[in-house]
Amino acid sequence: MAQTPIGTLGDSEFDRDTAVVRREPGVYDAELSAGWTIMNAVNGGYLLAVIGRALADALPHPDPFTVSAHYFTPSTPGPAVVRTEAVRSGRTLSSGQASLLQRDAEGNEVERIRVLASYGDLDALSEDVRTTAKPPAIPPQEHCFGTSDGPAPEIPGSNAITERLDLRLDPATVGWAVGAPSGKGEMRAWFGLADGRDADPLSLLLAVDALPPTSFELGLKGWTPTVELTCHVRSRPAPGPLRVSVVTRNLAGGFLEEDAEVWDSADRLVAQSRQLARAPRQ
Known part of the structure; x- marks a missing residue:
């Protein structure tokens, strides 16, 4: 269940838990917070936000445009x-x-993640938009399922991240939670x-990796x-809630891809994101 709305941009649990000190x-x-763990591992999107905050301070431009991470x-x-x-600084982009x-x-230092990123100023972008993409068809929030609705699914380990998110899952993609996965690699x-x-560019790095994995709906x-x-x-x-759609079209050789889209309240x-992940070992 969602907490009483008390967080604001720059003053919230997400901001405190992704803070970095130069x-x-x-x-x-x-300090990586245990509050963003899933199955006892720190969530990858949260980690991107931590690294993204450090790069925003280190580079001359404020906003992530593209971030590629190897875990x-x-x-x-x-x-x-x-x-x-800093790799390169230009007028509109820095990398x-x-x-x-x-x-x-x-006590040995171990590299967990390596990132290559380009930053710019989102407020300086052209307003020209030409697209065939459409927002995902998701029922109204009151007709979707939150973490407090129905029996808790069997997910081993810590699921602390679910207490920090307000996720309302499309009923068509929650069969896995009641032992009846659809067989489709979709999550919305x-x-x-x-x-x-409210969302900002750094929390978008979290949003693309915050839904249950599509592998659950693959059984x-x-x-x-x-x-x-x-x-x-x-x-x-x-401002307002985001809609997130994640699709897997191909699981082969023990790996799967997840393509995610994030849409705001203004449609x-x-x-957008793509990730390669290792399929659960059965």
């Missing part, structure tokens, strides 16, 4: 460091790379943060770890 130029300290090892709650490097690292049990939902904070259970994720942020989202396509 230790020296290009080096940022972070090497699972991240755990606790201290982390983000090391950034940089970043790595998120943590210490293992022996209304998306928001549980404390009512597969278990962790679906991300190998690579690329997100394109197309516009600054309007604009504000983010």
Whole structure:
């Protein structure tokens, strides 16, 4: 169930939990929160937002336009460091790379994620839009299913992230939760943060990776770890809930892709992503 709306842009649990502190130029300290874990691993979209915040400080442009991440090892709650490097700065775009690292049990520094990103100013973009894309057909929120509706699905490990999201899943994509998956690799939902904070470009990095994996609707259970994720942020989202659609068209060789679209309350396509993930081992 959603919490009483108390979060605002810049002052919310999401902002506090993705905060970074500049230790020296290009080096940022972070504390990965256990509140954003799923199946005992820190969510990949949340991690992108942490890295994205560091790059926004390190680069001369404020907004992520494209972020490509390779996930090497699972991240755990606790201290982390983000090391950034500016690669190129132009008039409209700047590019940089970043790595998120943590210490293992022996005290050795381990690289968890490596990112290459381009940043710009979303407010400076042209208003010319020519598209054949259409928002996903999702029933009204009151006809969709939240985490408090019906029996809790069997998902092993920590699912703390669900308490920080206001997800309203399309009934056509929740068969997995009652043991009757559709067999289609589709997941659709209304998306928001549980404390009512409106979306911004950094939270879009979370939104593309926040829904249950499409593998659940394919009848597969278990962790679906991300190998690579690329997100394109197309516009600054309007206030209000987002609609997220995720589709898998091909599972082969133990891997699947997930294509996501995020639409805002003004019916604009504000983010797109594709990720390659390892299918759950059965």
